[in-house]
Amino acid sequence: MDNGWPALDAQHDGPTFALLHLASQMLGKMRVAHAPWANHGWHATLHPVAEGLAIEPIAANGQHFGLTLDLCRHAIVLHVGDGERDFLPLDLGSVAAVHRCLVEMLRAHGLPSNFHGRPNEVPDAVPFAEDVGPREYRPDSAERLHLALERIVPVFGRFRAGFLGKASPVHLYWGSFDLAVTRFSGRSAPQHPGGIPGLPDRITREAYSHEESSAGFWPGGVTAAEPIFYSYAYPEPAGFRTARVAPSSASFDETLGEYVLPYEAVRRSPDPEGELTAFLQSSYDVAADLLKWDRAALEREPVAP
Template sequence: MSDEWPAFDVERDAPTFALLHLASQMLGKLRVAHAPWANHGWHVTLLPVAEGLAMPPIAAGGQRFELIIDLCAHAIALRTSKGVRDKLPLQSTSIAALHHDLIDMLDRHGLPSNFNGRPNEVADAIPFAEDDLQRSYDRNSAERLRDALARIVPIFERFRAGFAGKASPVHFFWGSFDLAVTRFSGRSAPPHPGGIPGLPDRVTREAYSHEVSSAGFWPGGVTAAEPIFYSYAYPEPDGFRSAIITPALARFDETLGEFVLPYEAVRAAADPDAALTSFLQSTYDAAANLAGWDRIALEREPVAP
């Protein structure tokens, strides 16, 4: 097996990531419509799995079903507790056609298929059913995203394991199309100001009801951009933006309001795992120290497998 992290190219990869972003929103919105609400909206996130990204199972009519964005088979795969297996290819389609075919596949198996039809957190969002633009899908772009997640997820999981306090799973937010892990101080936070385009303020305020230090990986999505790692704190403590963060290529992005580290800087590092771990740890250290978290009570040594 190669030790090299896969390389990304915005021009080549952006069309595929845009399609996957919108496809992931359909799965997430299905879960919003048919699963009970959990704190911080964690119940609707997708989970990184070996094949790609999975919607947690939904209960329906005495059975459970799940959908997976399968980046090995290049399809949306359906699996049910009664043994049903079906799939919907991702290649060479429009979002409208994918939306229609997903609903048709669920209806064909007697499963719930209704969900909100407008993308979230997308500027000038076009309803799925009306997005007739022909989308290109490059299998290699999708596989490199899958392989990057295979490298990143274990590092995030190891980082999460060093926290004894409340922490999120390592999960994937389909609204913004990013992998994230979040630590909580245990203290309530002031109401979030909201105002995130395409995201109801009530959802944002539920997500940030308590003080957090959060980090993640954003490969780009409907917005074509160089992939980055990020880290932020809410509420942001005084002095956070000027904190010394490692590795040296990390910086605070005033537009995003968070520390960022280019994915390419990690990929090209002599030890990518160590470079990413130092970014996660140093940004958390800055947030926790400046905000006065009870680190003795909240932290622990990660337990080896």
């Protein structure tokens, strides 16, 4: 970790990332159940914060409260508007135990605790309350993921700052457990065909209702895999798959239908931030040019703090 970018390994870190993935779904589902729906489901995502990932506050029963997936304390942290705070350790041995204790913690503070009980976008998903199999949680895995996010989020933020058009925040989608930032042309897109396992078609079609170029970071999760950065366009324009993007370690993955850049290639680069920035910019350039976006109206030089 000479350059500050930590190693991430699917075999060692995968079990912890899987537990964090499912815990993030519980937090996100609380927002789905208790907050007004926003475009593209952006109201329900998790956002990077200093200690990890957090949902936006929820207003209920005359109170405001928030939940954070704290990767420093290795806990789900409850913040209540009256100053109360509570902690739920993540290392409880099973997903069912985390689910049960989360519900109990919320009820103990007089807060709503109901949310949809089955994971989304997970093959053969077992309801949280029934997922009693042993789960390993390694604090070092969570801490390295936290450090990786600390390195990645500012790069994503600077990339987002170069766009005047509609753009998402830098946020984490708990369905797939990926950090993402998305740019939009402002034009409507063809209706998405749907069919994503564990995701209702109405949600998918709203998410992809407008032309977009999206990039992100996927560390793995319930599906164990080596961490990657990705970039795709919707709708996918002709010629997108055969275009050249930077850096040389990036390639188009036919199975995923998107450009991918291994996290390890970025980590080992002499200039990780530059390598990642080149990937974000070049893959966006390809999408915007092939889709004939009005780039002069949509882009700008990033404005420094």
